[in-house]
Amino acid sequence: MTFLPYALAAWIFIVGLYGVVTSRHFVHLVICLGIAQSSTYVLLLAIGYRTGKKAPIFTSGVPARVGAVDPVVQALTLTDIVVGVTVAALLLALAIDIWKRAGTVDPDQIRKDRR
Amino acid sequence: MSRRGRLILFGTSAGVFGAILVWGLTGLPAFGGFNGEYGQIVNGVAGRERHVTNVVAAIVFDYRGFDTLGEEFILFGAVMGVALLLREARDDRERPRDEVRSDAVRAVGLAMVGPTVVFGLFIVAHGYLTPGGGFQGGIALASALVLLYASGRYRAFRAASPQELVDFTEGIGAGGYAVVGIASLLAGSLYLQNFVGLGTKDTLAAGGTIALLNAATALAVAAGMTLLCHEFLEEVMYPE
C-alpha cells in the first residue's frame, strides 16, 4: 500500500507517453507531453513526504516541534511547473508555425506529404 | 512505419520500460519514511539564518539560488523563442475593435481586475513569509491582464500593456536576478550570497537578498506570461 504513489508516477508517465505516440493532433501531443511531465512532480513530492509532519512554513504561532516534510523537493517542483507551461507555449508556437506551412495539424499527414 | 507497427513497438518497449521502472522504484524508502538530512537541517536553521518563515522560498532564492537563475533563463529563452516564431510587424492602427457584448460578463469581469492585481501583488510580496513567491504571483498578475481581454476589449488589453514596456520589464526581471548576484560579488562575498542586512524576522523587511530576487522573478514571470499572451492573441486577432 505504501508503494501506491510511486506506482502512480510510473502509471502517469506511461499513459502520457502512450498519448504522445498515438496522437493525431499537435495540441493533443503537447498536452500529453505535459501529462508525462506531471508524473515527475508526483514522484518528487511523494519522495519528500514524511508521515505526520506538516508543511515547511513556520509562521509565528505554529510550533516548530511538529516537524516538517522535506522542503528541497518542493523547491524543485514549484519552479518546474511554471517553466513547464512556458515550454509548452513554445511547442504550441511551433505547432502554429507548422500549421501555417503545411496546412495540417496531423503529425502522420506531414510525414506523408514529404514523400 | 505504419501506425499499427508503431503501436506494437510502443507496447513492447513500454512494457519492458514500465517493468524496469517499477522495479527501480521499489528501491526507494517507503512512502512517508524519507530521512534525507539536507531537508531536515535546512528546516532547522532557515528561520534563524535568514529570518524568513517560508523555508521553500528560502531554498529557492537563497540556498539554491543558482538553480533558480538557470530556471529563469529557461523561461526567458522560451519566451524569446515564441517571440521569434510568431512576432510580425503589424499595423497598430488596424487593431480589431472587438467587444464583449454581455453586460454581466463585462461587469463582473472588469470589477475583478483590480482585486486580482492586488491579490497578485500580495502573493508576490509575502512570498517569503507565507506560501507564495515570485513565480506564483507573477502569473497571477498576468492573469489580471488576460481578464481585461476576456471580459472587455482587445484594445484595452493592448493599451494596458504596451509592447515596449513588457519587453523592457522582461529584460529587467531576468537581468536583475543576475545583477543582484554581481552586486553581491562587488560587495566582497560569493555570487548570489546575501550581503544586505537580514532585518527582523516575520516582517516584510526580512530576508535580505531574498526579497530582491523575489521581486525580480515576479517581474520576469509576469512580463514573460504577458508577452506570450500578446503573441498568441495577435495570431488569433489578425487572421491572414
Next chain:
Amino acid sequence: MIPLQIVTLALVALGALAVVTTHDPLRQTLVTGLYGLALAVLFVVLQAPDVALSEIVVSSVATPFILLTALAKMQGRRRK
C-alpha cells in the same frame, strides 16, 4: 496511508487516463483544467502548499489560455 490520500491518488490516475483518451483538443482543454485541479488537491494532501498554489495558477489560467488561442488559430485547413 489515510483514505484521503488513497482517494486523491485514484482521482489523479483516472484524470490522467481521461486526458489522454480525449481526442478532441477542445474537450481535452477542459479535462486538462480538471486534471490540474486534482493534482493541486494531491499536492495539498502531500503538505506542499507552495507547489499547489503554483499548479492552481498555472492550470487554471495559463494553460487553457494558450491552448484555446492556439486552437482558435488552427481551425480547418489553410488555403495554401
